[in-house]
Amino acid sequence: MKLGDLSYMNPWWEGKEDYHARRWREQRIHWWPKWADELSLEPFSLNFVLGPRQVGKTTGIKLLIQELLKENPPESVLYINVEILPDYRTLSALIREFQELKENEGIKRGYIFLDEASSLEGWWRGVKPLIDAGLLENDVVTVTGSSSLRVKRDIEMFPGRRGKGITLEVMPLSFREYVGVMDLKRPELHREKTLRLFEEYLKTGGFPGSINGLPMDDLLGAYIGELVRFGKSLEIARETMAAVIRSAPSATSFRALAKATSGYSYKVVQDYIEFFRELYVLGIAYLRQGEQVLYKREKKFFFRDPLLARLFSAWSGTQLREEALYEWLVQEHLYRRFGEVYYYRNSYEVDAIVGDLKVEVKAGKAHRKYPKNVNVLEKEDVPFFLLDATPP
Known part of the structure; x- marks a missing residue:
């Protein structure tokens, strides 16, 4: 050549x-x-x-x-x-x-x-x-x-x-970036329009093609191509992804996910999840208690873009739960801002923590009391939380 x-x-x-x-x-x-x-x-x-x-x-x-x-x-x-x-x-x-x-x-x-x-x-x-x-x-x-x-x-x-x-x-647009691209100034003053944009963002994610209404079969195909290129089994990948989506938004372990497959070992499931992390599809929030991060305990797996969540949900034949999608958005938001995100669990669970910032996501009304230092987000609170760029 x-x-x-x-x-x-x-x-x-x-x-x-x-x-x-x-x-x-x-x-x-x-x-x-x-x-x-x-x-x-x-x-x-x-x-x-x-x-x-x-x-x-x-x-x-x-x-x-x-x-x-x-x-x-x-x-x-x-x-x-x-x-x-x-x-x-x-x-x-x-x-x-x-x-x-x-x-x-x-x-x-x-x-x-x-x-x-x-x-x-x-x-x-x-x-x-x-x-x-x-x-x-x-x-x-x-x-x-x-x-x-x-x-x-x-x-x-x-x-x-x-x-x-x-x-x-370079990642897909965050919701804050998406609102900027849509040229909505001062979104906090336009609540209804912001909520409508958020509903659109949940469908398109932050990929340029999907935002412009292009079919996203090619995007899923690109990821399937990566699996094939690196010698991965599509059957194992599909079962692993289905197990991850079904477990959400609860914390889980590689062993528990493996038990949800047709018999693959936890080592195999772990390898495939690491591969999806490598492709920017999944992220992991580890358990943190005090200053200690417990890497071997149950983890919260999150999708790094809502469109990816929808594509892999459909591909794996698994129903996507709304409360999981909202939680994933918050975890990804914090991960991009601070380069890390964890969760906490003791007598109560907090979905996402970074430093002193603690966030619990509820798609519906919160049914229990949380400590005052925990930010509890209901469904319509989430987009406005995602627009906040103020560090904790």
């Missing part, structure tokens, strides 16, 4: 408009990805952009490329969808050929975008030697991936070789 074979991925080389950028512009609802402004664009930088499939990583990269082309020649930008490459040697050869092209054109600074690098085993072997040899010292390299633990493991292969680069996680 030669660099010329990638011209269809780099239409700006031939003065053509990029497909993703055009499609973004034509969407009824679109927004500039703020994370694209955070990337380091000063050589040498090795950036990593992580996040679930179809969250807009590729589109964000293509929009950033459009901005770069306003001040840089077309030949200074290389985009590679790494999924199509047979091995890391091909990746290395393409980058070296790109360096030769720049030199021939008298271009000093280059921008290299490696999309979905986590799909190619050992991709880093095609980049690291070039960094060590100083061949990329005038370049900015940005790597994206949809498998968090896999890419995070690969990041460790570049100790002291990141330059000015940073690592970003």
Whole structure:
């Protein structure tokens, strides 16, 4: 494979408009990805952009490329969808050929975008030697991936070789971000409209495609494709997901989930749940009592976006419980804000705690008294809690 074979991925080389950028512009609802402004664009930088499939990583990269082309020649930008490459040697050869092209054109600074690098085993072997040899010292390299633990493991292969680069996680829009995209100012003053938007958000989640009314079969298909790619059994994945959804919103254990399957061991169930965590589908709230986190005790598993909850509920043939969905939204909200979320259980249970902030979610009216320091949220309280960005 030669660099010329990638011209269809780099239409700006031939003065053509990029497909993703055009499609973004034509969407009824679109927004500039703020994370694209955070990337380091000063050589040498090795950036990593992580996040679930179809969250807009590729589109964000293509929009950033459009901005770069306003001040840089077309030949200074290389985009590679790494999924199509047979091995890391091909990746290395393409980058070296790109360096030769720049030199021939008298271009000093280059921008290299490696999309979905986590799909190619050992991709880093095609980049690291070039960094060590100083061949990329005038370049900015940005790597994206949809498998968090896999890419995070690969990041460790570049100790002291990141330059000015940073690592970003791109997630589906939170409800607060969704309200901003819908251009609702001061939502706390428009209660009914905010509640209607929240009902829509529960259906679409924060994925650009679903927000624009596109069918989301492709999104589910992308996750099924990841399962197949990494040699996972769809039957085990389906049973594991069904067990997780049926157990919610109660805390449970890997052993209890395994008993809810047709006979898989708790080790197998644990492995599949960890894989779903790696794909940004599930999160875990561990039990915390005082300052102690009890990692081996029962856990609360939560979906990281309401659309993902609906898709996997339908895929696994399991009914989605409303009270679980509301609790998951609060747990994800706190996890994004503070990087951690736990739950508490003693004589009473609290669904989500971070620091001194304690939140109990009730889809209906609360039937018991909680301590004064526990925020009890009823159904219509949840969207306004999600809009609050005030730290505890």
